[in-house]
Amino acid sequence: MNILGHLSWGAIYFASEWIIRLVMLIVVPFRRSPEAAKGWLLFVFFLPWPALLLYHVIGRPNYPRWRRERFAKLPAAFAQVTARIGALSACQEPELPGNLQQAATLIQNLGRFPTMDGNDIALLSSYDGSVARLVADIDGATNHVHLLYYIFADDRTGWSVIDALARAVERGVTCRVLIDALGSRAWAPRVVAALAERGVAVYLVLPVGLLRRKSARADLRNHRKIAVIDGRIGYVGSQNIVDADFKPGIVNQELVVRVTGPVVQELQGVFVADWFMETQQVLESHELFPELPRTGNAVAQVLPSGPDYPEASVGRLIEALVHGARRRVVITTPYFIPSEALLNALSTATLRGVEVHLVLSKPVDQILVSLAQRSYYSQLLAAGVRIHLYRDKLLHAKHLSVDRRVSLIGSSNVDMRSFVLNSEVSLIIFNRDVNAELRAEQERYFATSEELSLETWRARPMTSKVIENIARLVSPLL
The missing domain is CATH 3.30.870.10 (Endonuclease Chain A)
Structure with a gap:
């Protein structure tokens, strides 16, 4: 007897929803925070099939296998860089009261980089002022400029940086730029074309596409904002390369750090690691990691985090x-x-x-x-x-x-x-x-x-x- 013949499609669909709910009740909480598990299970309870399809796409914060395999090659590819940074005389434990010492130990264990003494830190809160400072530093570059940004637009701010990079290339400076493919999607084709025409090596980070052989997930993005000039000057913070009022009716207020001193090598390390992940090119020349003198008295440390560093939250x-x-x-x-x-x-x-x-x-x-x-x-x-x-x-x-x-x-x-x-x-x-x-x-x-x-x-x-x-x-x- 054909049992299916006696069941309506509605009954089959109803049964499939409950099968999804029961299976997901087991699968979803596995290695997931209670808050995230509750959110997913609520979604599954009300909309089982849409939830199942979405979970298949973005249910786990993991990059595709090809990227995980590439990331596994990083320690070997950057063994010399890691050893060079670890051997710096600037490596210095911070002096902290007992109540904060455990937090400092946690930072050391979470990150791949040690704390560095001898840094000068400048806080830049003026939106246009920080862009002008970055452009001035690019204009002073003699060896290389590295930029990694979630958003890089072709508006007034973006063109001020593009023009500065073009001037640097004309002086013989090597310029490399990484731009998140989704964060900059509104401007990426024009920005990439403009930079490439001016001799800048530029790549889109984590490109997404249904027909791409190595497409990234749309929800896993590179949200970093880093600039490194000559391995001696670094920028990090919240500000992208875009006009402050790029969203209608909204003006952004940001804070950026301009840093000089040994810790710049750690920002450089993050950039070259991301460059390797996109290009499989190892950047480890002496010019990228020069000996850096003390420029101040601040002890600092860089902490990269994300799906590539699941423990470094x-x-x-x-x-x-x-x-x-x-x-x-x-x-x-x-x-x-x-x-x-x-x-x-x-x-x-x-x-x-x-x-x-x-x-x-x-x-x-x-x-x-x-x-x-x-x-x-x-x-x-x-x-x-x-x-x-x-x-x-x-x-x-x-x-x-x-x-x-x-x-x-x-x-x-x-x-x-x-x-x-x-x-x-x-x-x-x-x-x-x-x-x-x-x-x-x-x-x-x-x-x-x-x-x-x-x-x-x-x-x-x-x-x-x-x-x-x-x-x-x-x-x-x-």
Whole structure:
């Protein structure tokens, strides 16, 4: 007897949905955070087949096999570079109080690079000023210029950098540029053509395409912003190569670090590793890693993170720093979708008497993310966390200060995408003077912000609360 002949297609489809639900109930929680598992299982429960198809595409934060195999070749390919950096006399353990020593040990174990003494750190908060400084440094280059950016546009800002690179090539300087294929998709064809015509070696990072033999996943992006000039000057931070007002009705506010000294070699190391991942070319000449003199007194370290470094999570580092804080923590980020561990760390810090500030942007450019992050405000305010909403501009800067000892500035947001999916880079600085300068920048944010109160926030309309909490249910997938 043909059993299928007695079943309607509707009954078969109904049975298939329950089979998907039951199987995914076993598969999804495997090696996944509880928050992410809950988000996926909720999706599976309501829309089994769409959830199954999406899970097949982006369910695990892993690069394709070809890229993982290429990454496995990195240690051997860069053995000389790693040894050279590790042997530098500038390698220096930071002097920290006991409560922060474990966090420093964590950084050392998470990253591939040691802490370096003798660096000069300059914080650049002027959008056009940081672009002008970068262009001036490119104009002063004598050997090479390396740029790695999530967004590289062909607008006024982009052309100022393109023209500077063209002038450098004319002087005999080798220029290499990496651009994230999806982050720069609106401008990539024109930017790549313009750079190639001017003699710049340029590659799109993680290109995506249905017919590409080695297509990358659309959700796993290289979100880093790095510039290295002559192996002696480095830039890292939140700012892309694009006009501040490239999104209609929004003007970005950023923070960039210009650094000189031995730690620049670690930024160079991140660039050459990403260059190898895209081109399989090993860059390890002496000119790329010159002997660097002391230029200041800041101890600093670079932490690359992302799917290539599954254990080197910047989220872990932020949690550890918050747990180690004794006086004050200030977190600045445009996108805030915290893990349960970070929420607990922030709440515990306030109970220990730590002053905790969260600086977010009042103008938003991603509505769903904004709704999801708003759902956390009541919990944070009730715990004693002070929330400041920066007015007028989209505060796109990403940094953290702990007590008066540790500063973290880089490309990483405080959300699950930056913690798990994106390739990011952070500069951790152990220096009181830099921390004081960063604190002054944060005080300027406070003065230009609206501070939320628990009473006012709880009084918002019920419809807003419902929409925000629905968005929160899918926040681990954002």
